[in-house]
Amino acid sequence: EVLVLESGGDLVQPGGSLRLSCVASGFSFKDYAMGWVRQAPGKGLEWVSSISFSGREVFYADSVKGRFTMSRDNSKYTLYLQMHNLRAEDTAVYFCAKIGLASANFNYWGQGTLVTVSS
Amino acid sequence: DIQMTQSPSTLSASVGDRVTITCRASQSISDWLAWYQQKPGKAPELLIYRASSLEGGVPSRFSGSGFGTEFTLTISSLQPDDFATYYCQHYNSYSRTFGQGTKLEIK
Numbered sequence: 001e002v003l004v005l006e007s008g009g010d011l012v013q014p015g016g017s018l019r020l021s022c023v024a025s026g027f028s029f030k031d032y033a034m035g036w037v038r039q040a041p042g043k044g045l046e047w048v049s050s051i052s053f054s055g056r057e058v059f060y061a062d063s064v065k066g067r068f069t070m071s072r073d074n075s076k077y078t079l080y081l082q083m084h085n086l087r088a089e090d091t092a093v094y095f096c097a098k099i100g101l102a103s104a105n106f107n108y109w110g111q112g113t114l115v116t117v118s119s
Numbered sequence: 120d121i122q123m124t125q126s127p128s129t130l131s132a133s134v135g136d137r138v139t140i141t142c143r144a145s146q147s148i149s150d151w152l153a154w155y156q157q158k159p160g161k162a163p164e165l166l167i168y169r170a171s172s173l174e175g176g177v178p179s180r181f182s183g184s185g186f187g188t189e190f191t192l193t194i195s196s197l198q199p200d201d202f203a204t205y206y207c208q209h210y211n212s213y214s215r216t217f218g219q220g221t222k223l224e225i226k
Contacts (some may be wrong), residue, residue: 042186045155045163045206047215059213062120093163103174105153105210109162
């Protein structure tokens, strides 16, 4: 069974930093691109970042470019999202998701981890 | 940047109805469009990719169509489990953009 499990969400002050992790299981992690999608409370979905299977290519939404860094450790089946200079508008549930080979879209999602940016 | 606009924002319908949700792109995106369903408190689920390809395990009452700038998601006969929020999403090799969502409510 394919599973992805996020962790690391917390309450952080504006300007602070936080690292999210996503541990995957049930598939050959090193063969799949992955991504992060977030959802502010009561709002829609927003794509944050995607990473190739090797980790050599990483793409970001303009809203997080220069502040967030996505990476992966294929030996640990783990995805990371390092977030710096956090703003109130970064408050959201952050979902980690696997990108399917055939669909090129997010076909397995975690349950999400909540990041709250507030003083 | 490409913008994705869904209509309507909210749709009221009854079990058994045929419903259609529209998604428009601000410029041509070929058929690089996906649809997701999200229920409250849950992660989204992929329904359709490449505008009209059904993801494995998704019921055949869901279908997608369109090309260029206008796309539709159709549910042929609404079931109780289908009341949820639906999102379209443009994708390419380096970015993804979601529509604002359409909430499908029970009439």
